[in-house]
Amino acid sequence: MTGTEPSAHRIDTSRPHPARVYDWLIGGKDNYPVDEQLGLQMLALEPHARHSALNNRWFMHRATRWLVQEAGIRQFLDIGAGIPTEPNLHQIAQTAAPDARIVYVDNDPIVLAHAAALLHGAPEGVTEYVQADVRDTGKILEQARAVLDFDRPVALSLVALLHFVADEDGAYDLVGSLVEALPAGSCLVLSMITGDYDPENMERAVRSYAAGGVRLVARSHAEVTRFFTGLELVEPGVVPLPEWHPELAAGERLKGEAPVPLYAGVGFKTP
Numbered sequence: 001m002t003g004t005e006p007s008a009h010r011i012d013t014s015r016p017h018p019a020r021v022y023d024w025l026i027g028g029k030d031n032y033p034v035d036e037q038l039g040l041q042m043l044a045l046e047p048h049a050r051h052s053a054l055n056n057r058w059f060m061h062r063a064t065r066w067l068v069q070e071a072g073i074r075q076f077l078d079i080g081a082g083i084p085t086e087p088n089l090h091q092i093a094q095t096a097a098p099d100a101r102i103v104y105v106d107n108d109p110i111v112l113a114h115a116a117a118l119l120h121g122a123p124e125g126v127t128e129y130v131q132a133d134v135r136d137t138g139k140i141l142e143q144a145r146a147v148l149d150f151d152r153p154v155a156l157s158l159v160a161l162l163h164f165v166a167d168e169d170g171a172y173d174l175v176g177s178l179v180e181a182l183p184a185g186s187c188l189v190l191s192m193i194t195g196d197y198d199p200e201n202m203e204r205a206v207r208s209y210a211a212g213g214v215r216l217v218a219r220s221h222a223e224v225t226r227f228f229t230g231l232e233l234v235e236p237g238v239v240p241l242p243e244w245h246p247e248l249a250a251g252e253r254l255k256g257e258a259p260v261p262l263y264a265g266v267g268f269k270t271p
């Protein structure tokens with residue numbers, strides 16, 4: 001594990017944290033009462049929030065399977081990795097390709113505290129964990145280069161991450177810098193929340209997170225698509241998350257009673 005400053009170990013249990021609220025929503029145990037409280041508020045506002053969070057995780061599963069099996073990708077840079085929940089990205093990737101190399105990145109000390117679970121991979125492959133903020137692209141790229149071969153394609157996975165980074169905090173620029181550093185044949189994997197289906201409810205969710213001290217940014221279809229500028233989108237494009245290659249689901253019920261308010265897409269860097 002790299003990039004661990006002593007202060008990074010401090011876990012603040014006085015206010016909710018995105019990684020822990022998400023962990024609570026998907027049924028994990030690594031969260032605190034403040035996180036549960038915000039999760040319960042989310043469920044009161046949006047009874048389908050848990051299904052949406054699970055759907056997001058399942059998108060990561062499907063995208064990883066597709067990338068390894070259909071696109072031959074063997075290297076992943078997964079930023080905003082989250083608290084480990086099996087199967088984690090490396091387990092999906094290494095099931096199909098044991099030699100897959102994965103660098104996980106997150107800025108939350110609770111993810112660091114549980115990172116050991118991300119480091120037990122197939123002996124033929126490699127997994128590494130870097131404690132860093134996605135806005136620190138220089139540090140991330142430097143440490144990723146020590147593990148991944150930047151002459152070969154890398155999947156940059158930013159799954160359910162960018163709605164925690166505002167435009168004025170450089171969301172588009174940081175994605176541009178990361179993609180720029182990767183060779184042709186690499187790809188960008190995104191999922192992100194949207195208010196396109198129910199703007200008022202999303203506004204209430206944004207306010208609940210803000211009350212807990214967490215900034216949440218919902219983006220429209222056009223704003224999500226803009227992250228893929230210069231890349232070639234894989235069919236079916238930027239779509240509601242359950243519609244991204246549902247045939248790769250492992251038996252999950254992707255469609256619920258309400259729309260899942262997240263978009264997803266994968267785009268490739270061409271020569």
Ligand SMILES: C[S@@+](CC[C@H](N)C(=O)[O-])C[C@H]1O[C@@H](n2cnc3c(N)ncnc32)[C@H](O)[C@@H]1O
Nearest residue numbers: 019022080081082106107108133134159160164
């Ligand atoms: C909703 S979780 C998604 C986890 C995982 N990618 C998934 O989709 O299952 C979002 C993760 O992004 C992390 N995160 C939020 N802001 C971040 C930042 N500025 N830099 C790095 N990670 C961040 C949180 O700590 C959390 O673990």
